[in-house]
Structures are given as structure tokens and as C-alpha cells.
Amino acid sequence: MTDDFTRAWRDWHEHREAALAQPHGWLSLTAFHWLDEEPAPLDGLPGLWSSDGTAVTVTAKAADGLSADGRAVDGTVEFKAPAGSGPAWVDYGDKRLELAPRGGRHAVRVRDPLAPTRTGFTGVPAFDPDPAWVVRAEFTPAPELVDVGSVREGVDQSLHAVGTVRFDLGGAAQELVATDAGEGRLWLLFRDPTNGDTTSSFRQLTASAPDPDGTVELDFNRSLNMPCAFTDYGTCPLPPGANRLTAAVTAGERKPS
Template sequence: MTDDFTRDWRAWHARREAALAEPHGWLSLTAFHWLDGDPARLDGLPGLWSSDGDAVTVTAAAADRLIADGAPVEGTAEFKTPAGVAWIDYGDKRLELAPRGGRHAVRVRDPQAPTRTGFTGVPAYDPDPAWVVTGDFTADPDRVEVGSVRAGVDQSLDALGTVRFDLAGETQELVAADAGNGRLWLLFRDPTNGDTTASFRQLTTAAPAADGTVALDFNRSMNMPCAFTEFGTCPLPPGPNRLTVAVTAGEREPA
């Protein structure tokens, strides 16, 4: 008989896999193109593309079928990215105009990507309530430089503070970044990395309680997008975020 804890985890895991498998989700990435100041063609895409670091400029004809905000790109158009990204549709593909480290890149999201069409799910450890622990959050806002998995892309995190907790009798501490709405985002390494899990994982928590306590459910540790695609630019965990205990919970390395 399945208990409530396992049933809740399975429902969460199913939602997670469904989100990954969306037509233009992380599994659909097929290309990553850096843009320079000089207009240039991109492999497999129509038009001329460039960036001055503040905006992306595209020159195309209506017949090229590049669609932005429901209208064809005709002539020269400029796309600023104040919210972090802009989008252009090209047939059933979506082109992500992504600012990264003072530059822009175009990432192609294709529903027919082999990583998506061949997706059979994310392997994971069996859920275990023993991996739900209580931590103590200490606020200490800071901007933390962390780098990324992609050479030449610098990343930084808005750190909110630290979470201290015990695992298998050993005290651990993780720098917690801002996940929005008071929630905490923990990027961490542990001894399972490179064996049964990817090189690092992530965990999002609810907002800390009034007394600073926060629940960490390592059964819901997830892979970062870069575990599924070579076209990711995932930020690396802050230097201190290395657990001493093997976390045999949560998502395993994708097959």
C-alpha cells in the first residue's frame, strides 16, 4: 500500500517530468549561437543577426517566417531583453534571445529535438522521509559570483543567507539564493556526483518560518538543465556548497 508521502512525491515527480517534456522546454534545445556586433547568418536560421550587448538586431524578410509578438519580422528589428529573454518563433521552433555575460546568444528550441522525442523520464532514488530535514536560515544578503558550466559565461547569484542543518550526524551549511516569493534556492554538490548523480543538483524550499526554520526535502533534489543538454549555461554552486554526506535521494544522472 502506497503511503501519502510516496504518493505526493510521485505526483511531484510526474509534474516535473511533464514540465521537462513540454514542446519548448529544456529537452528541446538544439543549438547555441553567440552574436557579435557584425550582422551574420546563423546555421539553420534565416536572416542576419547581431548584438551590441544591449539588444539583438535581426534583419529578415517576411518570407523568412520569423514571427515576433504575432507579427512577421520584416526589415530590421531590434529586441531588447529587459526581462532577461526575448522570443522569436520560426515554424514550430522557438528562438530564445538570451543575454549572457554582457553578450547575447540565440538558443534554438525544437520540439523534434532527439533529447525530447527520446525522453523516457528522469531516474530517481526511491522517496524516503529520512531525507526530509529541518534547517536554520540566517539572513545575510550578498551578490555571489559563481561562474557557469559554459566557458566565457560569468554568472552571479542573489544570495539571501545560509542554511545550517544536520545530515547523518554531520553539520552542513549551504549558501541559499533567491528563488522568489521568499523561497530559497540551493545549488549543491555531494559525494554522489559523477557516480549516480550529475555534477551538481538544485533544491528549492518554501520560505523560512518566522523562527528561521526551513524544511529541506532532498527527495526533491533536481538536475539542472545542463544535465540534459549541452546548450545550457547553468550557474555553478557557490564554493562552500559541497555536502560531506552522500545524498542518495532525488534525481539521478539522466540516462
């Protein structure tokens, strides 16, 4: 008989896998193209593409099949997403082209529903859920901007740290820098001794906003792989340097097969 804890985890895990398998989700990435100031063609895409670091410019004919917001790209069009709104998008048949700002530059990432990483997806392996991996932590506010780098060479990233969480795990005191996940929630990027063996090189965990007394619940059963664990075209930020647990976290998602 399945208990409520396990049932809730399984429902969550199923939703997670369904989100990954969306037609233009992380599993659909097939290419990453840096843009330069000089207009140039991109492999497998029509038109000429360039970026001055603040906007992407595309020159194409209507017959080329590029469109944005339902309108054909015909001539020279500039794309500039408002600050904080995420990337701009261009459609090309069933593909979606993400105009991604990264470190003062722009890249075009191609999202194709027919990507082998998506069509061959059979789910994300995970450890069996165990309530023992749900721990209480003490949150101490300490806002600062932390430079963390990225899995992709040439991409520098910074995270807005909001404080630290301290807790016991594996019989030892642990501490992680928490960054802003929005709406008061905490985002934890962490490494642990399972990385490279049963798990990917690092993982992520999102926690609810701390309680008024400064405590917060961390459920390591819901540790997730970063997008870069599934695709070579990710630009995932690295964990802050100190975010390395001494206890092996045999909970949450395993390394994708």
C-alpha cells in the same frame, strides 16, 4: 499500499517530467549561437543577426518565416526585453528562438520540439522517496552578491545570496549558501559525493520561505537536476564554492540516462 508521502512525491515527480517534456522546454534545445556586433548569418536560421549587448537586431524578409508576437520579421527589427522580464523570443516554424542575455552579450538558443533529447525522453530516474531525507535547517540571513561562474565557458554569473542554512546530515554538520528563489523562497545549489556516479555534477533544491523562528524544511527527495544535465546548450550557474555536502545524498533525481 502507497502512503501519502510517497503519493505526493510521485505526483510531484510526474509534473516535473511533464514540464521537461513540453514542446519548447529544456529538452528541446538544439543549438547555441553567440552574437557579435557585426550582422552575420546563423547556421540553420534565416536572416542576419547581431547584438550590441543590450539588444538583438535581426534583418530578414517576410518570406524567411521569422515572426515575433504573431508578426512577420520583415526588414530590420530590434529586440530588447525589459529588465527582469526574461529573454525575448522569435518564432521560426515550430521552433522557438530564445534571445538570451548572458554576461553582457546575447546568444540565440534554438528550441525545437523534434530535438532527439525530447523525442527520446523516457523520464528522469530518481531514488525512491524516503521521509528520512526531510530535514530541518536553521536559516541565518546574510545577503550578498556571489560570483559563481557557469558550466559554459565565457559566461560569468552572479547569484543573490540571502543567507546560509545549517543542518545535520549523515551524522555531520552541513552548511549551504542559499540564494534568492523569489517570494521569500530559498534556492540551494549543491554538490555531494554521489556526483558523477549516480547523480549529475551538481543538483538544485528549492525550499519554502523560512518560518518566523528561522527554521526551514529541506526535502532532499525533491532535489533536481539542472538543465545542463539534459542538454549541452545550458548556461547553468555553478554552486557557490562552499556548497559541498560531506554526506552522500541518495535522494532526489539521479543522473539522466
